[in-house]
Amino acid sequence: MSLRNVRAATVRGGRRLALTLGLLVVGFAFSAAAEGSGAATEDDPWEPFNRGMFWFNDQLDVYLVEPVAKGWEWATPKDVRTWLDNFFDNLHAPIDSVNSLLQGKPGDAGIAMGRFLFNSTVGFAGFFDPATSELGLEEVREDFGQTLAVWGLGSGPFLVLPLLGPSSPRDAVGIGADAALAVYTWYIPLSATLSSRGTYVVNSRARLLQQIEDSKKSSFDYYVFVRNAYLQYRRNLIQDKQAGENGFYDDLYEVVPGN
Amino acid sequence: MDSMTISTKWFRATRALLAAVALCVVSGVAAADESAMPARAVVESTSEQVLAVLRDKGVPAERRLEELQQIAYRRFDFPTIGRLVLARGWNQLSGEQQDAFLKDFKRHLSLDYGRRIDSYTNQTLSILGDRIEANGDATVKTQVNGTPSAAVAVDYRLRKIGGEWRVIDIIVEGVSLVSSYRSQFQEIMASGGPNRLLQVLHEKNEQAENAHAS
Numbered sequence: 001m002s003l004r005n006v007r008a009a010t011v012r013g014g015r016r017l018a019l020t021l022g023l024l025v026v027g028f029a030f031s032a033a034a035e036g037s038g039a040a041t042e043d044d045p046w047e048p049f050n051r052g053m054f055w056f057n058d059q060l061d062v063y064l065v066e067p068v069a070k071g072w073e074w075a076t077p078k079d080v081r082t083w084l085d086n087f088f089d090n091l092h093a094p095i096d097s098v099n100s101l102l103q104g105k106p107g108d109a110g111i112a113m114g115r116f117l118f119n120s121t122v123g124f125a126g127f128f129d130p131a132t133s134e135l136g137l138e139e140v141r142e143d144f145g146q147t148l149a150v151w152g153l154g155s156g157p158f159l160v161l162p163l164l165g166p167s168s169p170r171d172a173v174g175i176g177a178d179a180a181l182a183v184y185t186w187y188i189p190l191s192a193t194l195s196s197r198g199t200y201v202v203n204s205r206a207r208l209l210q211q212i213e214d215s216k217k218s219s220f221d222y223y224v225f226v227r228n229a230y231l232q233y234r235r236n237l238i239q240d241k242q243a244g245e246n247g248f249y250d251d252l253y254e255v256v257p258g259n
Numbered sequence: 260m261d262s263m264t265i266s267t268k269w270f271r272a273t274r275a276l277l278a279a280v281a282l283c284v285v286s287g288v289a290a291a292d293e294s295a296m297p298a299r300a301v302v303e304s305t306s307e308q309v310l311a312v313l314r315d316k317g318v319p320a321e322r323r324l325e326e327l328q329q330i331a332y333r334r335f336d337f338p339t340i341g342r343l344v345l346a347r348g349w350n351q352l353s354g355e356q357q358d359a360f361l362k363d364f365k366r367h368l369s370l371d372y373g374r375r376i377d378s379y380t381n382q383t384l385s386i387l388g389d390r391i392e393a394n395g396d397a398t399v400k401t402q403v404n405g406t407p408s409a410a411v412a413v414d415y416r417l418r419k420i421g422g423e424w425r426v427i428d429i430i431v432e433g434v435s436l437v438s439s440y441r442s443q444f445q446e447i448m449a450s451g452g453p454n455r456l457l458q459v460l461h462e463k464n465e466q467a468e469n470a471h472a473s
Binding site: 210218253255 | 339342343345346347349350371374375378392394396410416418427428432433434435437438439441442443444446447459460463467
């Protein structure tokens, strides 16, 4: 790579970092404002906005992403889709590693990095996952949103982001920071980053065709269903599955006395 | 990147829920001495029973569904699940409405999971551990292997009711079934009260039955 390319990449990376820092500030402001609003209940002060954005995302999914994913599922062998899943998971491993480190979990950081090195080489650039099958090293999933949570930052209210879906101000900041951490994107053209993202989205969506259809069919209010699932899922990830109470409500397992 | 990952993982989990719910259930064969059975053994024998039914693809789906239902009705404590789901809302229902709710909610769960019986593809379940919770409930932690991608964590919450451990919640990758229904039903109760809830539940079941019949 020529010096000019390196410099261009560094500038691009720098811009992303600046953007991320900007997001961070906004995020802290948000969560400061949301502090004391009682995160233990399913508060959703931005519900009208969220439902609007949720609807928008769903339209985009129904009319664009899902049909493309169906075509993709039809056109590609299952193995290819699995290889791509592995490939994208592997790209995320260095980010998992950094976040593990930031959360004071050097063991997990080592596992994530070890997986990355092993799968990138022995696993043919990450298309295979011999780290799990041969070494028994399970995937580590840590993102900067979780890191901020471990550092004691509240999530702020539930927030549905355009295109990205269910989130919170804290997790939105996390997404920005993780994107900046994805160093490889600094060195490839934006078009390559975008087509990689597109492939990732379509490939992942193809895996979920049945599940999402089922969830839409069986839920009573799909928005509330997704919100609850997101909140529970994030909480569980942050607690690393160690906590005694998995439920989102404090009184989840108390039978209310009565008639 | 993050959000897609979450939904990916989460929906992967819902798929396993089929296996999980099914797995979670136990049949009469194991009924010999169940009052003495610890929670972990309940989940273990249940999963074996259910897997046996799921694997037996020679038997018509209808018949297998019935078998699974019998297992489920014996192992799940639907009255408790229903009351936990409604929480404080429970007392807004008359005695009659409560009965109607429990009946239709049970029906909903049967239809919902029964519909997915054929998507079972050789998953296996391993029991990772168990513990007693602060309020005396038991949690049995399991892992469903052989899903399309990574293993899925499924926890069962059991409560000793009438001297037997009975399942009162299933938690898939941290997502509790009771919590999921609670938030949805609260929303409906808040806007339309108990009548609306019963109506919505009933309509949903009819839809599912019609879809099943066609």
